[in-house]
Every structure is written in structure tokens, then in C-alpha cells.
Amino acid sequence: MYISQRARNMEPSATLAVTAKAKSLKREGKPVISFGAGEPDFDSPASAIRYAEEAMKGGQTHYTPGIGIPELREQVCAYYKDRFGLEYSPADVVVGSGAKPLLYEALGCIIDPGDEVLVFTPAWVSYVEQIRFFDGVPVLVDTSKTDFIPRIVDVKKAVTPKTRAMILNNPSNPTGAIYDEECLRDLGKLAVEHNIAIIYDEIYERLVYCGEKHHQILNIVPEARDLTIIINGVSKAFAMTGWRIGYALGPSKMMSYIGDLQGHITSNASSVAQWASVGALKEADEDVKTMHKAFSARRDLTVSLMKEMPYITFTEPKGAFYVWFNVDQAIGKSWKGQKITDDAELCKIVLEAKYVALVPGSAFMSPGHVRISYSNSEEEIREGLGRFKEFLEELE
Numbered sequence: 001m002y003i004s005q006r007a008r009n010m011e012p013s014a015t016l017a018v019t020a021k022a023k024s025l026k027r028e029g030k031p032v033i034s035f036g037a038g039e040p041d042f043d044s045p046a047s048a049i050r051y052a053e054e055a056m057k058g059g060q061t062h063y064t065p066g067i068g069i070p071e072l073r074e075q076v077c078a079y080y081k082d083r084f085g086l087e088y089s090p091a092d093v094v095v096g097s098g099a100k101p102l103l104y105e106a107l108g109c110i111i112d113p114g115d116e117v118l119v120f121t122p123a124w125v126s127y128v129e130q131i132r133f134f135d136g137v138p139v140l141v142d143t144s145k146t147d148f149i150p151r152i153v154d155v156k157k158a159v160t161p162k163t164r165a166m167i168l169n170n171p172s173n174p175t176g177a178i179y180d181e182e183c184l185r186d187l188g189k190l191a192v193e194h195n196i197a198i199i200y201d202e203i204y205e206r207l208v209y210c211g212e213k214h215h216q217i218l219n220i221v222p223e224a225r226d227l228t229i230i231i232n233g234v235s236k237a238f239a240m241t242g243w244r245i246g247y248a249l250g251p252s253k254m255m256s257y258i259g260d261l262q263g264h265i266t267s268n269a270s271s272v273a274q275w276a277s278v279g280a281l282k283e284a285d286e287d288v289k290t291m292h293k294a295f296s297a298r299r300d301l302t303v304s305l306m307k308e309m310p311y312i313t314f315t316e317p318k319g320a321f322y323v324w325f326n327v328d329q330a331i332g333k334s335w336k337g338q339k340i341t342d343d344a345e346l347c348k349i350v351l352e353a354k355y356v357a358l359v360p361g362s363a364f365m366s367p368g369h370v371r372i373s374y375s376n377s378e379e380e381i382r383e384g385l386g387r388f389k390e391f392l393e394e395l396e
């Protein structure tokens with residue numbers, strides 16, 4: 001069968017690949033500790049489960065409106081009003097099967113072939129692949145020399161008449177960086193000046209630490225409202241990755257195109273999961289706070305253990321649940337005769353030798369780095385990082 005050029009050009013998700021390999025080793029009985037997945041290990045909130053049960057018993061098991069049940073879209077508007085003081089109406093909200101398909105649909109409604117989209121690297125694995133799928137051109141702006149905060153001079157240089165959108169991921173996966181007000185103001189103003197859409201992926205907005213504050217870009221640059229599509233969802237902060245619910249908010253006209261595109265792909269997100277998300281947004285705020293506290297302690301533990309490791313350097317993360325570290329000093333060394341040629345090889349050897357799963361930085365368009373996700377118990381963090389330290393100490 002002929003396989004399209006588009007499909008052949010696609011790189012599979014590295015994070016899903018690492019997770020799958022770790023799971024398969026685990027099934028073989030190996031004592032794997034996976035720092036691969038961006039997935040909280042907590043149970044989903046009780047309110048989500050209760051709402052889902054009630055929905056199933058009450059017969060809410062059919063197609064829903066393509067853009068999502070009104071009850072959930074209303075809750076999303078209430079959340080944005082409460083948390084950021086932003087007024088949206090349910091018609092400006094599309095509920096999707098996770099944040100990921102919403103990003104894809106938003107890009108599909110923005111990009112014509114050859115159009116450019118600014119992506120700040122290191123960047124989450126799917127942005128570039130999704131842009132390419134619509135024959136768009138990802139234009140990468142490296143932020144690694146400025147503590148992962150884009151510098152406006154670099155961004156200005158990357159803008160051309162073909163620039164249609166910029167994707168901002170704040171807090172960032174994989175770096176854990178939080179964009180400051182000045183950076184957001186500069187980027188927002190630049191977008192307004194050049195009529196560039198802003199895709200504002202704030203899926204980790206509840207997960208910020210060290211007294212830092214997450215900024216909603218529209219509170220800083222309200223004039224960018226007609227150009228901004230906000231992406232969020234219950235996956236990370238509410239520990240609901242498997243329910244697959246995300247939401248997008250933006251200008252009505254654009255949202256209606258996104259809704260139409262979704263109508264041709266998934267029809268709608270799972271009805272039961274949408275009801276679970278109503279329960280989460282209505283009643284799970286305390287659960288989010290409790291999980292946040294645990295994440296904060298895990299972050300501190302991970303950072304302190306990593307500071308004791310040889311050959312790695314990193315900027316301390318302030319948000320999300322990742323530590324992004326440089327492994328240049330380990331590249332070129334050997335472990336028991338196996339040469340570490342690059343970040344991917346390092347991750348491969350660590351998994352096979354110590355059963356510790358990490359994600360190579362090349363997947364985030366930034367070779368020479370590795371990402372660790374600390375969404376594991378403290379016990380697992382101690383054990384897994386202990387093994388990783390041992391590995392680094394054994395390098396020759």
C-alpha cells in the first residue's frame with residue numbers, strides 16, 4: 001500500500017515510545033522506573049469519578065454536541081473568569097479529546113501550505129509534527145541560551161510575511177520555565193503588530209512552584225484577544241490524562257471553524273469523560289492543591305538529588321513537572337564498553353542497564369539534553385535517581 005509522504009515524514013512521539021518500551025520491560029518483570037511520561041501518578045479526583053458514574057447511569061452515553069456539552073463549556077468559562085478574570089461565552093469554547101487534538105485542529109484552521117509557525121525550542125514533541133502535517137513550516141527559535149525565555153530580538157528576526165502563528169507553552173514542557181511579564185508583553189505586542197495568531201498552551205498553569213506566578217497572556221496584552229487561542233485541559237493538574245479532555249477558548253469565528261474540523265475527526269469528546277470534567281472543574285480544587293503540594297516536594301527532592309550528579313548541568317525548573325538537563329559532558333564517554341554517542345544513546349543505555357526511563361532531548365529539538373518527569377512517588381524518585389547517579393559515576 002502506498003504510504004503518503006506526510007505520514008513518512010512524521011516522527012513518532014518520543015515520549016510515548018519511551019513509555020511503551022518502559023512498560024514492555026516492566027511486563028517482562030524488570031524493575032523499571034519510568035521518568036518518561038508526562039503523567040501524574042495520582043488517582044483522578046473523586047468528584048470526577050462520581051460525575052462519570054452518574055452520567056453513565058443516567059444514560060449520558062451518546063454523541064454530544066461536537067464542541068462539547070454546554071455544562072462543561074460553562075464550567076470552563078467560569079474557571080477562566082474565576083482564575084484569570086477573563087470573560088468567555090460557552091460559544092467561544094471547544095471541548096476536545098485532550099489538549100493535543102485541539103492544538104492540531106487549531107493549527108489546521110490557521111495554516112495554509114508553506115505558512116510559518118514560530119516554535120520556541122526546546123519544545124514539546126508534538127508541535128513540530130502537527131505543523132508539518134498541514135504542510136506548514138516550523139520556524140525554531142532557540143531559547144537555551146536565555147534560560148528558556150525567548151528574547152524578543154531573536155523572535156523578531158524569525159518573523160517573515162509568512163508567519164501565521166506562534167506557539168507559547170507556559171509553563172514549558174520540557175524545561176519547566178515560566179515566561180515573565182516582560183517576555184509575554186513583548187511577544188503579544190509583536191503578534192498584534194504582525195497579525196500573528198498566538199496559540200497559548202497553558203496546560204501546566206496550575207503547576208508552578210517556588211512562589212512564582214503564572215501569567216495569562218491576555219491579562220498582560222488584552223489587545224491580543226482576537227488573535228489568541230488558549231489551550232488547556234484536565235489532564236495534568238487534575239490527574240485525568242486517561243479521560244482525554246481538553247478545552248480551547250478563542251474568538252467565536254475561529255472557534256466555530258475548529259469545532260467544524262473536530263466534527264469531521266472525533267465528532268465529539270467522550271460524553272462520560274466530559275461529565276467527569278464537569279465534576280473536576282466544579283469540585284476538585286482542593287485535590288488540585290493537594291497534588292500541587294506533592295509535586296512541589298517532588299520537585300525539590302529531584303532538584304536536590306540531581307545537583308549531586310556528575311556530568312550534568314541544569315537550570316532549576318519553576319513549573320510543570322520536568323527537569324531538563326544538559327548531558328554534553330557525558331557524551332563521548334563509555335559505560336562498560338558502550339560508547340555514549342548522543343542523548344538518545346545515553347537514554348537507551350540507561351534504560352537497558354539500570355531500568356530507568358528518560359526522554360532524549362533530541363525529541364524536543366534540542367540534542368545534548370535529557371528530560372526527566374518527576375511525576376512519580378518520592379520513593380521512586382529516590383530509587384530511580386540513585387540508579388541514574390550510579391550510572392553516571394560508572395562512566396569512563
Ligand SMILES: Cc1ncc(COP(=O)(O)O)c(C=O)c1O
Nearest residue numbers: 038098099100124173233235246
Ligand atoms: C505542552 C503540552 N501540551 C499539550 C499536551 C497534551 O495534553 P492532553 O493529554 O490533554 O492531550 C501535553 C501533554 O503531554 C503537553 O505537555
